[in-house]
Each structure stands twice: as structure tokens, then as C-alpha cells.
Amino acid sequence: MTDPYDPPLREVLDALGHAVAITDTDLVVRVWNTAAEQLLGWTRDEAVGRSILDLGIAPEDPGQASELAAQVLAGRPWEGSFQIRAKNGGPLIGRFRCTPLRGPDGAVTSIVVTGRDALDSRHQQQKALARLALMSRAGLLLGTSLEVNRTLSTVAELLVPGIADHCFIDLFDETGRLVRLVNAHTVGDSDTGWVPVGQAPRYPSDHPVAEALRTGRGVLLDDVRRLDATAAAAP
Structure with missing residues (x-):
């Protein structure tokens, strides 16, 4: 019928x-x-x-x-x-x-x-709460440790692979130069042209990271697949 x-x-x-x-x-x-x-x-x-x-x-x-x-x-x-x-x-x-x-x-x-x-919806809620807990712990580490490099590496370990496949942390040094301090990746995905630790990444002017650096505000992407993560080039 x-x-x-x-x-x-x-x-x-x-x-x-x-x-x-x-x-x-x-x-x-x-x-x-x-x-x-x-x-x-x-x-x-x-x-x-x-x-x-x-x-x-x-x-x-x-x-x-x-x-x-x-x-x-x-x-x-x-x-x-x-x-x-x-x-x-x-x-x-x-x-x-x-x-x-x-x-x-x-x-x-x-x-x-x-x-x-119902269980699938509850599972999704539990995953979201776990992500929030990880972010909270990462924020606590950032706010309480004086060993910057060690702390940033620990934060990256919390994020990958828990809630992300990749984590890059760039900071300005005392001269105002942006320097890559952390590269963290899931197993088997570490050699894809990323800017090495210790080098200065350069982002195109239309890159979301460049926008965040200009404005001092976070940038939320609705589809991360549109982001070329390798666009940052070493000098």
C-alpha cells in the first residue's frame, strides 16, 4: 500500500x-x-x-x-x-x-x-559537556602557569584529539613578531606543509587568523572545510 x-x-x-x-x-x-x-x-x-x-x-x-x-x-x-x-x-x-x-x-x-x-541525543549532550570541560581546563592552565611553552603544549594535548584534529598556537614575541609555538596533530597527519615550530607564519589578509589578529576578536567559521589551514606560509 x-x-x-x-x-x-x-x-x-x-x-x-x-x-x-x-x-x-x-x-x-x-x-x-x-x-x-x-x-x-x-x-x-x-x-x-x-x-x-x-x-x-x-x-x-x-x-x-x-x-x-x-x-x-x-x-x-x-x-x-x-x-x-x-x-x-x-x-x-x-x-x-x-x-x-x-x-x-x-x-x-x-x-x-x-x-x-533519546540516547543519541543524550550522547551528543554529553560530548558537548565534555568539550566544555576540556576548554575550561585549558583556560585554567593558561591562567595559572608561568611556563608558557610547557602550558601551551599541555593545552594542545588536551585539545587533540579530544575535540580537534589539529591545534596551532602562535604568539607575538617581545619584538612584535608572530611565532609558531605549538603544532599538534592527530596520529598520521603531521606532515602536510604546516609552518614549523619556531618560525613566523604569514597569513593572507583575508585569512580568518589575520582578521582575528587585526580585530582582537575570535572568528567563528560555519564550515571549517572552507579554511585552507596550510595558507600560513613560513618566510
């Missing part, structure tokens, strides 16, 4: 990062987007026309599943997390929101279910 919705709507739903399913009031799936396929393993052709309860998007406790369905069919949204099972039998902790849709007469006509892998 194929879903009855127009292709433009399906394209919009497929562009969303969350799993989306739309059911009728009998909980039969009418729409199943690409993210739902990826999360649960059922293809659109396999899912459409089947009860959503048979596809893993329901608490494993039948009583809880019935209560949830009754609440949404009564017109009350529901949001929460529970364990589900993908097509391959693998358990997941899903975070779902179920929203009733009403027709012109006010009666519930269908249900929109959106979901995501």
Missing part, C-alpha cells in the same frame, strides 16, 4: 531530521518518512498500511500502549520516552510526541507521531 499524501508533503517530511509517522484513528500508518525508516528499519512500503503498534512505536507494556492511544484519540497530545524495538529486534530508547489532528467538525481524524533516538 502507498500513502495517500501528495509528493510535495512527503518531500517536506523526508527533509526533517526526526522520524515522522501519520496514522488514522485505527492507528494504521498512512505516512512514514525517511527518518522513520532509518530509526526503526521498516521501509515506507513495509510500514504504510500496518498498525503502528506492530512497528515498534509503542511501549512494550500493552496496557500502557492502550492508555496512550486512548489519550491521543481523545484529543490530548502526549510526549514521553519509552523502550521500542527496531525491525532487527534491537532495543532503542525513543523520545516521541503524539499529536491529534482534527477535522472541520472537531473530531480527531489522524495522529502525527514524531520521534528520535
Whole structure:
């Protein structure tokens, strides 16, 4: 069975990062987007026309599943997390929101279910917190040590490979000359034309580092792949 919705709507739903399913009031799936396929393993052709309860998007406790369905069919949204099972039998902790849709007469006509892998989101949060902790520790080292070279090397070791593949630290010496003090790289990626430690890098005027040196402010790049990291040339 194929879903009855127009292709433009399906394209919009497929562009969303969350799993989306739309059911009728009998909980039969009418729409199943690409993210739902990826999360649960059922293809659109396999899912459409089947009860959503048979596809893993329901608490494993039948009583809880019935209560949830009754609440949404009564017109009350529901949001929460529970364990589900993908097509391959693998358990997941899903975070779902179920929203009733009403027709012109006010009666519930269908249900929109959106979901995501709750553990994956939590993992991303934990990674972000770990990065912040590393940056905090690096800042503490910079602010409390008088051995500049040793401290900068330690900071680079904290950053690579924890949150970065490369770390370069350049400082102005007493004559105002910019000098490369630290080069740190992931294993196997150290010989790619970087300016050696002890030499003075020269950045093109349109390079983000040159902008940071001119303004004294940090520069945030939305896509680091656009940055030519080897653009700094030794004299």
C-alpha cells in the first residue's frame, strides 16, 4: 500500500531530521518518512498500511500502549520516552510526541507521531559537556602557569584529539613578531606543509587568523572545510 499524501508533503517530511509517522484513528500508518525508516528499519512500503503498534512505536507494556492511544484519540497530545524495538529486534530508547489532528467538525481524524533516538541525543549532550570541560581546563592552565611553552603544549594535548584534529598556537614575541609555538596533530597527519615550530607564519589578509589578529576578536567559521589551514606560509 502507498500513502495517500501528495509528493510535495512527503518531500517536506523526508527533509526533517526526526522520524515522522501519520496514522488514522485505527492507528494504521498512512505516512512514514525517511527518518522513520532509518530509526526503526521498516521501509515506507513495509510500514504504510500496518498498525503502528506492530512497528515498534509503542511501549512494550500493552496496557500502557492502550492508555496512550486512548489519550491521543481523545484529543490530548502526549510526549514521553519509552523502550521500542527496531525491525532487527534491537532495543532503542525513543523520545516521541503524539499529536491529534482534527477535522472541520472537531473530531480527531489522524495522529502525527514524531520521534528520535533519546540516547543519541543524550550522547551528543554529553560530548558537548565534555568539550566544555576540556576548554575550561585549558583556560585554567593558561591562567595559572608561568611556563608558557610547557602550558601551551599541555593545552594542545588536551585539545587533540579530544575535540580537534589539529591545534596551532602562535604568539607575538617581545619584538612584535608572530611565532609558531605549538603544532599538534592527530596520529598520521603531521606532515602536510604546516609552518614549523619556531618560525613566523604569514597569513593572507583575508585569512580568518589575520582578521582575528587585526580585530582582537575570535572568528567563528560555519564550515571549517572552507579554511585552507596550510595558507600560513613560513618566510
